[in-house]
Amino acid sequence: MKFPSRISIRLGVNSYDILLGSGHLARLGQEIKRLQLGTHAVILTNPTIQRASGLTRQAAASIRRAGFEVKSMTIPDTERSKSFTMLGTVLSRLASWDGPGRKLFLVLIGGGVVGDLGGVAAGIYRRGIPFVQVPTTLLAQVDSSIGGKTGIDLPHGKNLVGLFVQPRLVFIDLEFLKTLPDRQFRSGLAEVVKCAVIRDAALFRFLEATPLSALRSSTNRLGWVISRAILVKRWAVEQDEKETRSIRTLLNFGHTFGHALEAATRYGTAYTHGEAVSVGMKVAADIALRLNKIGDSELEKIQGLLRHAGLPQTVRGVKEADLLKAMAQDKKWSIGRNRWVLPTGIGRAIVQTGVPDRIVRLSIRSVLER
Ligand SMILES: NC(=O)c1ccc[n+]([C@@H]2O[C@H](COP(=O)([O-])OP(=O)(O)OC[C@H]3O[C@@H](n4cnc5c(N)ncnc54)[C@H](O)[C@@H]3O)[C@@H](O)[C@H]2O)c1
Ligand SMILES: [Zn+2]
CATH class of the missing domain: 1.20.1090.10 (Dehydroquinate synthase-like - alpha domain)
Incomplete structure (x- = not known):
């Protein structure tokens, strides 16, 4: 069962690629370099993802090896991080690391919360700096990291503030899913089922015929399902x-x-x-x-x-x-x-x-x- 390693999103000047693979984080730095996004990378993630595996460190090392300065910052692991307060914190950190001769870009390593908040920050800091999505939940890999919707919440409702701003690259590594709690995996699967029902009968049949454990344990099956969604x-x-x-x-x-x-x-x-x-x-x-x-x-x-x-x-x-x-x-x-x-x-x-x-x-x- 083969799946594509590159899917291009064609949106004129806002076009970008989604790279899909397993255990390929060592390539992240080179891919970013090819795109000439800037000089200094700011990684945004959360402590849970950092603790779950060594993958965030691998991502940072790969970016460093490609010749970039790298700084990391974390936000608390909660939907409440999608707030004006946290947006202000991220923007201030960007400003304090910024300076003459530096061109910052953001690398968002996380689920929808990191991606949505980081996307807003990238979209408005200095009227927009480039950003890369490295989605780490199934939901983020099939849905929130793609398509350019970003947002934070207000007490009045979710995602009420935000902008359409496309990432310059979406880098999906299936390895991240190995540490994802079961409940979060199934939650992401709901978006996959959604895609199957509205548009992809073959995906629907495949999901029907594949036990959940067989899906989670096979890179090929998982890669195929994610690519279809x-x-x-x-x-x-x-x-x-x-x-x-x-x-x-x-x-x-x-x-x-x-x-x-x-x-x-x-x-x-x-x-x-x-x-x-x-x-x-x-x-x-x-x-x-x-x-x-x-x-x-x-x-x-x-x-x-x-x-x-x-x-x-x-x-x-x-x-x-x-x-x-x-x-x-x-x-x-x-x-x-x-x-x-x-x-x-x-x-x-x-x-x-x-x-x-x-x-x-x-x-x-x-x-x-x-
Ligand atoms: N922008 C969009 O188009 C879009 C689409 C759908 C949802 N969203 C937003 O996405 C958010 C939900 O995203 P989500 O479901 O990814 O939630 P999330 O970002 O809160 O992540 C879910 C949980 O999984 C943990 N986690 C993430 N990656 C992990 C990993 N590899 N190993 C272990 N734990 C890991 C997180 O720390 C968190 O506790 C909501 O705020 C929603 O509004 C946005
Ligand atoms: Zn959804």
């Missing part, structure tokens, strides 16, 4: 970089309800992003069934794959009213009308606005445990 993301991002058409919206399958569940549980530890999206995919598929967009067998297939991936399809201890309220406040809902991504088969989906409230309620009730 990336190709779905690329397909959407290349056509709709800034989400002004509804193509990129398709990537929000499972997210209308997923975001509401995260908000209703106050972004705590009850549900990871991927788990919330998993329940959200069940809700959306249920709506699709009620609107005759899919049949029973397709709903069962989607539910079967979520079960197979060890992902939840029901929630406990959350009130229907809180979920509906959170959905009504979601910035992604178009003015006054709800908007859902609905599967129309395995590997196909549409954006549907104005789903009757009655149907939304019934589908939400189908996932609420008493």
